Amino acid sequence: MSCAxxxxxxxxxxxxxxxxxxxxxxxxxxxxxxxHAADEENCxxxxxxxxxxxxxxxxxxxxxxxxxxxxxxxxxxxVHGNLRCKNCHTDVDKLPxxxxxxxxxxxxxxxxxxxxxxxxxxKRIVDTLEKSIHGVKxxxxxxxxxxxxTCTYCHKNPVYITSAEGLKFLNxxxxxxxxxxxxxxxxxxxxxxxxxxxxxxEVVTLxxxxxxxxxxxxxxKLDIAIGFRDTFHGKAIEYGNEDVANCLNCHAPRGIGLTxxxxxxKTDPLSSVNAANRQKTCQNYGGTGGCHPGATKEFALGRQxxxxxxxxxxxxxxxxxxxxxxxxxxxxxxSGNKKxxxxxxxxxxxxxFWINTIYKIAIAVVIGxxxxxxxxxxxxxxxxxxRNSHGLL
Amino acid sequence: MDCYDKRNIAMRYYVRMxxxxxxxxxxxxxxxxxxxxxxFMLEGETWVINSFGSxxxxxxxxxxxxxxxxxxxFILIGVYHLYYVSFTKDGNSWIRDMLPKLKDFKDAMxxxxxLVGLSKERPKFDRFNYQDKLEYFSIYFGLPIVAISGVxxxxxxxxxxxxxxxxxxxxxxxxxxxxxxxxxxxxxxxFFKPGNYPxxxxxxxxxMSEDDLxxxxxxxxxxxxxxxxxxxxxS
Numbered sequence: 001m002s003c004a005x006x007x008x009x010x011x012x013x014x015x016x017x018x019x020x021x022x023x024x025x026x027x028x029x030x031x032x033x034x035x036h037a038a039d040e041e042n043c044x045x046x047x048x049x050x051x052x053x054x055x056x057x058x059x060x061x062x063x064x065x066x067x068x069x070x071x072x073x074x075x076x077x078x079v080h081g082n083l084r085c086k087n088c089h090t091d092v093d094k095l096p097x098x099x100x101x102x103x104x105x106x107x108x109x110x111x112x113x114x115x116x117x118x119x120x121x122x123k124r125i126v127d128t129l130e131k132s133i134h135g136v137k138x139x140x141x142x143x144x145x146x147x148x149x150t151c152t153y154c155h156k157n158p159v160y161i162t163s164a165e166g167l168k169f170l171n172x173x174x175x176x177x178x179x180x181x182x183x184x185x186x187x188x189x190x191x192x193x194x195x196x197x198x199x200x201x202e203v204v205t206l207x208x209x210x211x212x213x214x215x216x217x218x219x220x221k222l223d224i225a226i227g228f229r230d231t232f233h234g235k236a237i238e239y240g241n242e243d244v245a246n247c248l249n250c251h252a253p254r255g256i257g258l259t260x261x262x263x264x265x266k267t268d269p270l271s272s273v274n275a276a277n278r279q280k281t282c283q284n285y286g287g288t289g290g291c292h293p294g295a296t297k298e299f300a301l302g303r304q305x306x307x308x309x310x311x312x313x314x315x316x317x318x319x320x321x322x323x324x325x326x327x328x329x330x331x332x333x334x335s336g337n338k339k340x341x342x343x344x345x346x347x348x349x350x351x352x353f354w355i356n357t358i359y360k361i362a363i364a365v366v367i368g369x370x371x372x373x374x375x376x377x378x379x380x381x382x383x384x385x386x387r388n389s390h391g392l393l
Numbered sequence: 394m395d396c397y398d399k400r401n402i403a404m405r406y407y408v409r410m411x412x413x414x415x416x417x418x419x420x421x422x423x424x425x426x427x428x429x430x431x432x433f434m435l436e437g438e439t440w441v442i443n444s445f446g447s448x449x450x451x452x453x454x455x456x457x458x459x460x461x462x463x464x465x466x467f468i469l470i471g472v473y474h475l476y477y478v479s480f481t482k483d484g485n486s487w488i489r490d491m492l493p494k495l496k497d498f499k500d501a502m503x504x505x506x507x508l509v510g511l512s513k514e515r516p517k518f519d520r521f522n523y524q525d526k527l528e529y530f531s532i533y534f535g536l537p538i539v540a541i542s543g544v545x546x547x548x549x550x551x552x553x554x555x556x557x558x559x560x561x562x563x564x565x566x567x568x569x570x571x572x573x574x575x576x577x578x579x580x581x582x583x584f585f586k587p588g589n590y591p592x593x594x595x596x597x598x599x600x601m602s603e604d605d606l607x608x609x610x611x612x613x614x615x616x617x618x619x620x621x622x623x624x625x626x627x628s
Contacts, residue, residue: 232435235435235439235453236453238439238443239439239442239443239449239450239452239453240447240449240450241450241453241454292550294550295550296550296551298550298551298552298553299549299550299551299552301554348555348558351555351559352558352559352562355559355562355563355566356562356566358566359562359565359566359567359569359570360566362566362570363566363569363570363573366570366574367570367573367574367577370574370577370578371577373505373508374577374578374581374582376505376508376509377508377586378585378586378587380507380508381586381587381588382587385587385588
């Protein structure tokens with residue numbers, strides 16, 4: 001083989017490689033651009049990879065797993081799916097993204113609010129939350145402000161609920177509005193607010209995640225809300241009934257002008273569980289629920305312990321009592337509540353306690369005696385029958 | 394009338410429960426079973442009902458309604474039985490034999506002594522022994538308690554929470570006591586007592602064989618075998 005031949009073949013091979021590489025790159029780039037045409041900032045170039053993430057040291061010294069993967073298909077269908085990444089993550093402007101702060105939900109978006117023509121913002125709702133008992137300004141113990149729920153503690157940027165019912169209107173919209181995706185989004189936006197978004201069971205779990213945390217509640221001088229699952233409301237919710245009151249129906253009834261963001265302390269005259277408003281709350285005043293339309297004042301005021309009735313027997317209480325010494329005496333002593341020192345209240349608790357105790361003793365003695373009597377009786381009868389040759393008994 | 398038992402021995406049968414008593418007893422079985430099942434659903438673990446899947450919501454809804462229907466039935470049976478023992482001939486003789494006497498106390502002492510081996514023989518029982526009487530009067534003791542507290546809980550709008558708490562404590566305590574007592578004292582006897590297994594069928598046909606009668610209720614047997622209280626058996 002001649003030298004020239006080898007050289008030629010090498011050159012050809014090189015050319016072939018270059019062509020293949022160019023074509024491959026061209027197709028990849030074209031497809032990538034086509035696929036992510038909506039992602040104008042090109043964040044998904046990296047964030048589309050599901051392995052993206054790292055371990056960080058958390059505030060309590062434990063490792064924390066952070067996932068930076070964004071599933072575009074899911075994100076596009078969430079309530080924030082039409083926003084650009086940088087509309088919220090405003091301070092991400094270099095690679096690697098250093099010094100990034102958490103997203104502030106109160107900042108202005110680049111979306112125009114059609115009602116005012118100005119840039120849209122969640123600021124009003126954030127202000128309401130801050131003034132409520134769950135907010136930095138409204139809380140009675142600002143020294144523990146890290147315990148307070150943030151926007152994202154409850155709201156997880158959920159996927160819009162798609163409903164065939166709601167999408168029926170789509171062809172009506174389509175008569176004028178030509179972009180179907182836009183119309184679809186608009187309907188979902190409206191419809192989402194008309195239906196119940198969270199099942200009651202989820203609401204109870206969400207509220208309980210803090211209000212059953214005994215150490216957290218002790219810091220804020222509150223009773224732990226553990227008895228709710230033993231009440232009729234709690235049981236019905238447990239069995240999937242959506243027609244009974246969950247936490248929010250009593251603590252933030254819309255009928256008397258409260259929203260989940262504006263919950264106030266029960267001592268506040270605006271509170272729905274304040275003695276002055278209790279009756280209206282049970283009656284579902286101004287609402288469509290019609291819960292207890294016949295509720296008398298007596299009935300409404302009596303429900304001091306809607307969370308705590310029977311709580312002393314629950315597993316959660318026992319757990320709390322084991323781990324938290326301050327709870328061992330009745331679950332109420334930990335709070336600085338004046339109710340505990342009320343002689344009337346303690347008399348009432350004692351009466352119920354003694355009825356229960358007497359019944360427990362009676363059950364143990366009577367049923368225990370009966371079991372022993374029956375056992376002896378059965379043994380005796382069996383003996384008699386054995387002794388009786390023809391077994392005629 | 395003579396008939397034959399399963400060992401092919403001619404056997405005379407006596408009426409232990411008449412038709413009215415059998416029907417009352419049947420209604421009592423129905424109402425108490427419903428009350429116990431639907432009542433303790435509230436106390437039980439939620440996964441039991443949740444294991445019925447999407448039907449659990451419906452079950453929990455009907456639970457309350459069934460409990461109230463059965464409760465009303467239970468009260469009505471109690472009231473009817475008061476009428477029965479006061480104004481009918483059979484009822485009069487029933488309550489006369491049922492009322493506790495000093496002999497029952499002595500019987501109980503002797504029977505327990507016999508069971509633990511301190512006495513050589515069992516006492517001779519009349520129509521109802523002390524176990525039957527205990528069962529009967531514990532129901533009559535429990536019925537007003539559960540009925541009054543149940544009606545209070547039903548009409549909860551009219552009561553202060555304190556009274557409701559007390560009513561709840563009584564209702565729960567008495568129901569647990571009564572349910573366990575019936576289970577241990579009555580059901581265990583009629584199902585599993587040697588000689589009764591698999592089931593003492595007296596509550597269905599109302600009859601008791603002469604042998605059983607002689608053995609379990611000798612004094613009553615002596616009383617009714619001659620004086621004409623005996624009734625013809627069917628079967």
